Amino acid sequence: MEGAQKKGHPADKLEKIWTDWEAFAQYAFNKSHSTCYAFVAYQTAYLKAHYPSEYMAGVLNHAGNIEKITFFMEECKRMGLHVLGPDINESQKGFAVNKKGEIRFGMMGLKGVGEAAIECILEERRKNGPYTSIFDLVKRVSLRAVNKRLMESLAYSGAFDCFKEYHRAQYFGCAKDTTATGLDIIVQFGQRYQAQAQTSSNSLFGDMVSIDIPTPQLPKVPEWTLTEKLDHEKDVTGMFMSGHPLDHFKFELRHYGFTPIDEFAQVKEAPHLSPKKNKPFKLAGLVVDAQQRVTKTGRNFGVLAIEDFSGKTELMLWSDDYVKFQNYLDKGKSIMVQGEFKSRFNSEQYEFKVTSINLLEVTKQNFTKQLILDVPTRIINSDFVDFFDKNIKAYPGKTSIKFNINDSAHNVKIGLYTLEKGVTMNDEIIGWLEENKDVDVQVVVA
Numbered sequence: 001m002e003g004a005q006k007k008g009h010p011a012d013k014l015e016k017i018w019t020d021w022e023a024f025a026q027y028a029f030n031k032s033h034s035t036c037y038a039f040v041a042y043q044t045a046y047l048k049a050h051y052p053s054e055y056m057a058g059v060l061n062h063a064g065n066i067e068k069i070t071f072f073m074e075e076c077k078r079m080g081l082h083v084l085g086p087d088i089n090e091s092q093k094g095f096a097v098n099k100k101g102e103i104r105f106g107m108m109g110l111k112g113v114g115e116a117a118i119e120c121i122l123e124e125r126r127k128n129g130p131y132t133s134i135f136d137l138v139k140r141v142s143l144r145a146v147n148k149r150l151m152e153s154l155a156y157s158g159a160f161d162c163f164k165e166y167h168r169a170q171y172f173g174c175a176k177d178t179t180a181t182g183l184d185i186i187v188q189f190g191q192r193y194q195a196q197a198q199t200s201s202n203s204l205f206g207d208m209v210s211i212d213i214p215t216p217q218l219p220k221v222p223e224w225t226l227t228e229k230l231d232h233e234k235d236v237t238g239m240f241m242s243g244h245p246l247d248h249f250k251f252e253l254r255h256y257g258f259t260p261i262d263e264f265a266q267v268k269e270a271p272h273l274s275p276k277k278n279k280p281f282k283l284a285g286l287v288v289d290a291q292q293r294v295t296k297t298g299r300n301f302g303v304l305a306i307e308d309f310s311g312k313t314e315l316m317l318w319s320d321d322y323v324k325f326q327n328y329l330d331k332g333k334s335i336m337v338q339g340e341f342k343s344r345f346n347s348e349q350y351e352f353k354v355t356s357i358n359l360l361e362v363t364k365q366n367f368t369k370q371l372i373l374d375v376p377t378r379i380i381n382s383d384f385v386d387f388f389d390k391n392i393k394a395y396p397g398k399t400s401i402k403f404n405i406n407d408s409a410h411n412v413k414i415g416l417y418t419l420e421k422g423v424t425m426n427d428e429i430i431g432w433l434e435e436n437k438d439v440d441v442q443v444v445v446a
Helices: 002-006 011-025 028-050 052-061 066-078 115-128 134-140 148-157 182-202 226-237 245-255 261-269 319-328 360-366 382-394 427-435
Strands: 281-294 300-307 312-318 334-343 350-359 368-376 400-407 412-417 440-445
Touching: 002 011, 028 052, 052 066, 115 134, 134 182, 148 182, 148 226, 226 245, 245 281, 245 334, 245 360, 245 427, 245 440, 261 281, 261 312, 281 312, 281 319, 300 319, 312 319, 312 350, 319 350, 334 360, 350 360, 360 368, 382 427
Parallel strands: 368 400
Antiparallel strands: 281 300, 281 334, 300 312, 334 350, 368 440, 400 412
């Protein structure tokens, strides 16, 4: 203002301009930004609606850390999009869409994989077509770039699953009386083949010489269990690709009153502000990290990190709780945790106090008080009766069953109870319920 007045501008005009600027500044910046964001939101909404696979592949490629990638992969599931693991014949460097509209995990996302090696694999595939077998791969690519360590990462991730003649365990198993693994055999075959091809090309009669090296067989070893597969996948990709260890417990997660971990984590962030802070919580999750530590005063304590399909959280085990539950500080275990938020002594702060931990696999046997089944009359037949008659005899237990028989045509509902004999909840009943979607299920938890 002073500088402008020295140049001869009237004070009243300057005051008017400055006051208008101040008023304009209160909304001009935000309006300009909101216009840009609205336009980008419109564009991305259009792409997500009309090109969902391509859009989500782009989002995944720019997600950055593994937590965000996991979040967006869950969004893909919600949208009904398949996100598949790496494939030597379909994967690109990053997430990409295949001919079926499915999203493939990119090979550059694998641990221990370099860009030069992936470029070598992709360039050869572009020039001469898909690889027909694991031995075709080592014949064609440079084994200086595509070394054994890289092939281990590819095999662990499932990138060779398209070669149906071998399963993953065979790449790492050893034949009898030898220390050579399947991958050792494959790499040695490739080196011999390429060395002989080089010798033949340098010979006077190179075009006439055929390379005849017999294709070896890989060791016959048992297939990995799903848990072993998933453990190796997570090591090299950072996530479970073929499934999730909690897939075995979907019935329990749905019917036994577990709080999703992402919902629990929101309460844990500010328990004093949550109306749910005084209620008991029941969590189910996979132990993804477990540490036993010592305080400055020499006392042992534990840190337990668990995750479910929704998120991840950490739980602390102090003093007596550490002694009681230290056996559960073991990565890979699926567990059920019960506890509640309690205020610290002489403080307004809250902490989560663990009251019990059990293996998730015993939940249905030990915590099912009653099974209530709403059954439409149309599915009641001799097979229905025989199944429950045999199951209750095969798995006797303390769980009672109540059948609510619904006859919608006559608007009649009849309740039938098991009185003398109960059942132990078992996988056969869960399998039957999965097949008979018309039966509504309610579990009364002990």
